[in-house]
Amino acid sequence: MPTTSSRLLALLSLLQTRRDWSGDLLADRLDVSVRTVRRDVDRLRELGYRIETARGPYGGYRLDAGSDLPPLLFDDEQAVALAVSLELTAAGGAGLGDGVADAALRALTTLRRVLPSRLRHRLEALPLIVVRPPAPPSDVGSGVLVAIGAAVHAREVLRFDYASDPTDRPPRRVEPHHLVTWRGRWYVVAWDLDRADWRTYRADRMAPRTPTGPRFAPRDLPGGADVSSYLVSRFRGREGTDVSPTWPCEGTVVLALPLAEVLPYVGDGVAEAVDEQRTRLTLGAWSFPALAASLLRFDADLEVIGPDELRVAFGLLADRCARAS
Numbered sequence: 001m002p003t004t005s006s007r008l009l010a011l012l013s014l015l016q017t018r019r020d021w022s023g024d025l026l027a028d029r030l031d032v033s034v035r036t037v038r039r040d041v042d043r044l045r046e047l048g049y050r051i052e053t054a055r056g057p058y059g060g061y062r063l064d065a066g067s068d069l070p071p072l073l074f075d076d077e078q079a080v081a082l083a084v085s086l087e088l089t090a091a092g093g094a095g096l097g098d099g100v101a102d103a104a105l106r107a108l109t110t111l112r113r114v115l116p117s118r119l120r121h122r123l124e125a126l127p128l129i130v131v132r133p134p135a136p137p138s139d140v141g142s143g144v145l146v147a148i149g150a151a152v153h154a155r156e157v158l159r160f161d162y163a164s165d166p167t168d169r170p171p172r173r174v175e176p177h178h179l180v181t182w183r184g185r186w187y188v189v190a191w192d193l194d195r196a197d198w199r200t201y202r203a204d205r206m207a208p209r210t211p212t213g214p215r216f217a218p219r220d221l222p223g224g225a226d227v228s229s230y231l232v233s234r235f236r237g238r239e240g241t242d243v244s245p246t247w248p249c250e251g252t253v254v255l256a257l258p259l260a261e262v263l264p265y266v267g268d269g270v271a272e273a274v275d276e277q278r279t280r281l282t283l284g285a286w287s288f289p290a291l292a293a294s295l296l297r298f299d300a301d302l303e304v305i306g307p308d309e310l311r312v313a314f315g316l317l318a319d320r321c322a323r324a325s
Contacts, residue, residue: 004043007032010030011026011030011041012049014026015044020060021061023037023038026060049063079111086104086105086107140203144203144204144206145186151176151208151212154215156214156215157174159209160172160208160209161206162205162206164205172194174191174192174193175190175219180228182235185203187203188200188206189221189230198221232245236284247284247286249284250283251295251307251309252282253280253281253303253304253310254302254305255278255281255295256301256302257277257278257279257298258278259271259273259279265297265298269284280305281295283295288310288312288313289313291310292316296317
């Protein structure tokens with residue numbers, strides 16, 4: 001027979017795996033009586049777990065959130081995933097502020113202290129190195145993210161000062177719809193009430209004001225797009241209701257380079273070998289001059305396949321380069 005402590009842990013583990021449990025089913029899983037289940041539920045409540053009881057013939061038990069954080073149980077995969085996530089956050093890979101990174105490091109230390117040896121060995125066999133760019137994104141304080149997230153969740157107008165604004169400018173007023181990350185930065189997608197248009201703001205430049213404004217009814221993003229497609233389209237130069245994850249300008253050239261020398265720098269483009277010394281490459285950009293300039297970085301002769309706008313852009317760049325030289 002399992003001890004009372006091991007039975008309580010088994011009961012807690014079951015309650016965490018699904019929303020509702022009947023007393024009969026719990027008793028069957030634990031191989032005990034329904035009366036023992038009731039006593040064990042009372043013991044867990046004394047330890048701080050908020051377990052609701054539903055009355056009636058189909059009643060049962062439900063583990064709900066309480067006012068304090070009780071001890072938690074994780075299976076092996078959950079524990080490893082949590083440790084890896086904490087390591088990434090503590091190393092600054094999440095783009096959060098130093099306060100969040102320090103808290104993540106403390107949580108990781110606590111978790112490692114109680115991990116079984118088999119799980120510690122799995123983590124030690126997975127060394128993580130977070131490589132940050134030479135100019136890392138500005139950190140965002142956890143308080144700022146919490147304030148923004150609360151306004152998004154409550155659908156309340158957000159008032160904030162923005163770093164690029166003059167000091168005498170009144171606070172901006174927006175209807176915040178999404179808090180998202182993009183390449184190591186946090187952004188807020190919102191409807192700007194003063195400009196009557198959609199805007200994207202960097203969270204590290206925002207200083208939220210209190211109190212927040214009135215509640216609002218959420219609007220649909222332009223073109224009925226989801227937030228991922230909308231954000232990608234904005235960072236790729238599309239405007240207004242033109243929402244698409246593709247680049248607004250695309251072109252194809254043949255480079256006088258073998259495929260192996262081109263592939264490392266293709267990004268989201270498409271490259272295929274024409275022969276051993278030439279590569280057909282299709283890339284996109286926010287404008288055709290930008291696309292032409294991007295193709296010149298390969299430092300090789302090229303042939304423009306199309307479109308004609310790309311040929312015109314190369315002529316424009318040639319004139320500019322001639323004047324600059």
